[in-house]
Amino acid sequence: MEWNKKTTAYFPESQRRKLEEIEKYLSKQEYFSNENLNKSRIILLLVDNFYELFVENNSRTKYPNRLDQLKKIKPKDNEKLLRDISQIRQMQDIQALITLANYQNLVQQNDYDPRKKLxxxxxxxxxxxxxxxxxxxxxxxxxxxxxxxxxxxxxxxxxxx
Incomplete structure (x- = not known):
């Protein structure tokens, strides 16, 4: 398929309604408040988003599988993941402190050699x-x-x- 700078695309009525809903959605977003969101800009956004979600990082995953993966992601999942990461970092900090304290105690005991005891x-x-x-x-x-x-x-x- 060859693309020109200016390409005409055919949209059935159902797809046109979806495009209009996307346009309304994007126009309500503060992120695009300083932008003129015409149909061309919206199509470019759709292409960029599709590329990023499906091609760029997951080019080996088949389309239906990647779509299923994305559909399964819920906002709660992201929040839980961020909380879990925060807890893991906190646990690592605590573990590092405990390890340093244990090391300090072992160094003070001249006769203790963990390789011999354990x-x-x-x-x-x-x-x-x-x-x-x-x-x-x-x-x-x-x-x-x-x-x-x-x-x-x-x-x-x-x-x-």
Whole structure:
């Protein structure tokens, strides 16, 4: 297909209505308040958006699969993802501080050598590491249960108001 600088496109009535709805939607957006949104500009925006969402970063994904992926994304998903990322960063900070504190304590104990006391973490046959990891996993499970209880209690309070 060869494209000229000026190309005529045929829009059936249903597609024309959709284009008009897109035009109304965009004209209400503050982002475009200083722009003249004619049909050509809207078509260019549609092409740019399609390119960015389907071609640029996902060129190997088939169109129907990528469309399904995009349809599944909800605003709540993005908010939850941002909260999760924030929590992960906070946990990494805490973990770094704990690691530094542990290192400092180990350095002060001249006779302690973790390589002699604890066998390989990856090998998994160290009783001390297994006990420690199981305790950490248990604490995490208890925390999830407690958080759920707090959430349920708060929801019940909101309903009673």
């Amino acid at each position: 066998r390989s973490f990856n090998y998994g046959d160290s009783k001390e590491i297994n006990v420690l990891m199981n305790r950490i996993l248990q604490i995490l499970k208890e925390d999830v249960v407690q958080a759920k209880q707090i959430k349920d209690t708060n929801q019940k309070k909101k309903k009673l108001r």
